[in-house]
Amino acid sequence: MLHERRILVGVSGGIAAYKTVYLVRRLIEQGAEVRVMMTASALEFVGRQSFAAITGHHPATGLFGADSVSPHTELAQWAEAVVVAPATANTLAKAAHGISDDLVSTTLLATTAPMLFAPAMHTEMWENAATRRNVAALEADGHSMVGPASGTLAGGDTGPGRMAEPEEILQALDRLLAGRLSGIRVLVTAGGTREPIDPVRFVGNRSSGKMGFAIAQEAAACGADVTLVSSATRPAPTGVALIEVETAEEMAKSVAKLASEAEVVVMAAAVADFRPVDAAGTKLRRSEGIPELQLEPTPDILAGLAAMEQPPYLVGFAAETGSIDRAVEKARTKGVDVIVANDVTAEGSGFGSDTNQVALIDRRGTVDRWPLLSKREVARRLCDFLADQLQGRTGDG
Numbered sequence: 173m174l175h176e177r178r179i180l181v182g183v184s185g186g187i188a189a190y191k192t193v194y195l196v197r198r199l200i201e202q203g204a205e206v207r208v209m210m211t212a213s214a215l216e217f218v219g220r221q222s223f224a225a226i227t228g229h230h231p232a233t234g235l236f237g238a239d240s241v242s243p244h245t246e247l248a249q250w251a252e253a254v255v256v257a258p259a260t261a262n263t264l265a266k267a268a269h270g271i272s273d274d275l276v277s278t279t280l281l282a283t284t285a286p287m288l289f290a291p292a293m294h295t296e297m298w299e300n301a302a303t304r305r306n307v308a309a310l311e312a313d314g315h316s317m318v319g320p321a322s323g324t325l326a327g328g329d330t331g332p333g334r335m336a337e338p339e340e341i342l343q344a345l346d347r348l349l350a351g352r353l354s355g356i357r358v359l360v361t362a363g364g365t366r367e368p369i370d371p372v373r374f375v376g377n378r379s380s381g382k383m384g385f386a387i388a389q390e391a392a393a394c395g396a397d398v399t400l401v402s403s404a405t406r407p408a409p410t411g412v413a414l415i416e417v418e419t420a421e422e423m424a425k426s427v428a429k430l431a432s433e434a435e436v437v438v439m440a441a442a443v444a445d446f447r448p449v450d451a452a453g454t455k456l457r458r459s460e461g462i463p464e465l466q467l468e469p470t471p472d473i474l475a476g477l478a479a480m481e482q483p484p485y486l487v488g489f490a491a492e493t494g495s496i497d498r499a500v501e502k503a504r505t506k507g508v509d510v511i512v513a514n515d516v517t518a519e520g521s522g523f524g525s526d527t528n529q530v531a532l533i534d535r536r537g538t539v540d541r542w543p544l545l546s547k548r549e550v551a552r553r554l555c556d557f558l559a560d561q562l563q564g565r566t567g568d569g
């Protein structure tokens with residue numbers, strides 16, 4: 173996939189820059205055409221000659237006085253993909269804010285090529301609120317991250333902040349360029365539905381929609397044609413068609429209309445199982461006494477999808493409190509291809525959180541437990557999984 177692709181490697185000033193020499197070497201081995209650009213700080217860690225010898229081109233290091241009159245636009249337009257490794261906290265901050273005060277940051281601002289950042293820094297810098305904001309902003313702008321991993325850092329400390337290994341960066345770059353879900357129509361649902369009691373009150377749940385939005389965003393980044401039916405009010409991710417609904421009934425109708433067009437449906441929404449039988453037309457008043465709420469079942473969207481004559485590849489979600497045994501049962505009986513189960517009461521998992529610990533359960537009940545990851549990383553891995561599954565389907569003929 174990297175063969176004959178034009179890859180621009182940005183190197184910023186972190187100790188992990190020594191690993192980037194090997195990354196560049198591996199890119200060349202894969203047949204990629206590589207150019208390197210370095211910040212002034214990066215030059216303190218590795219010599220320009222190392223990259224020159226491997227790539228056959230002198231790395232670009234400055235805006236002015238170079239052979240080219242406009243090195244930043246030249247590199248920006250040349251690149252099919254840009255990988256910044258290591259990405260320092262400083263370079264991430266500049267990229268997130270559009271600061272362009274040297275060759276690397278100006279090129280990042282000038283390019284329209286997809287960008288992959290491989291952050292590397294001490295744990296405290298990585299966990300600093302400013303870095304968290306900057307990474308979130310870059311991801312929201314559609315850029316990709318790989319790593320950092322947890323492990324031993326320079327100086328002997330351990331924790332998250334270690335740059336992803338070159339092989340992992342290569343794989344991420346492969347995915348970035350491949351558009352692994354290119355041309356695949358993906359329908360995602362997100363958010364908790366709201367079932368009216370009266371015009372101002374509703375029966376709802378704690379779902380924030382973060383997981384479903386992350387899946388939609390990541391699927392779009394992988395080249396899929398994504399429609400998101402959401403009962404959570406959040407801005408539409410780049411490249412995603414957003415349909416806003418409120419109730420389970422509205423979500424069921426939207427999904428029924430769109431599902432036959434989709435190759436994949438991901439039901440990440442927390443759809444209410446019950447709704448009030450008769451929503452009052454006017455606001456219920458305290459003076460009228462305590463209302464008696466009678467509930468009735470809502471449409472079972474997942475069951476409806478599974479019963480289609482030619483169902484799409486179906487991903488269900490199961491929010492459990494405690495054991496995931498019931499999710500295993502759901503995977504076996506609901507007619508879905510895979511269930512993503514999580515214990516919403518576990519630390520770091522569930523509603524509103526930015527992280528999630530999930531298990532993938534297939535139709536046979538086989539459980540694949542994933543570690544605690546950011547919701548974005550769960551979405552990323554789920555898209556990889558879907559790409560593999562769909563390839564298997566096509567391969568089976």
Ligand SMILES: Cc1cc2nc3c(=O)[nH]c(=O)nc-3n(C[C@H](O)[C@H](O)[C@H](O)COP(=O)(O)O)c2cc1C
Nearest residue numbers: 184185186187211213214260261262263292293294
């Ligand atoms: C020995 C040493 C190691 C450093 N390692 C890192 C690092 O891994 N990550 C990081 O964000 N900054 C690191 N820094 C700080 C950056 O070099 C510094 O913030 C610099 O301004 C980054 O500039 P640049 O982003 O333009 O390359 C290190 C500094 C020193 C002196």
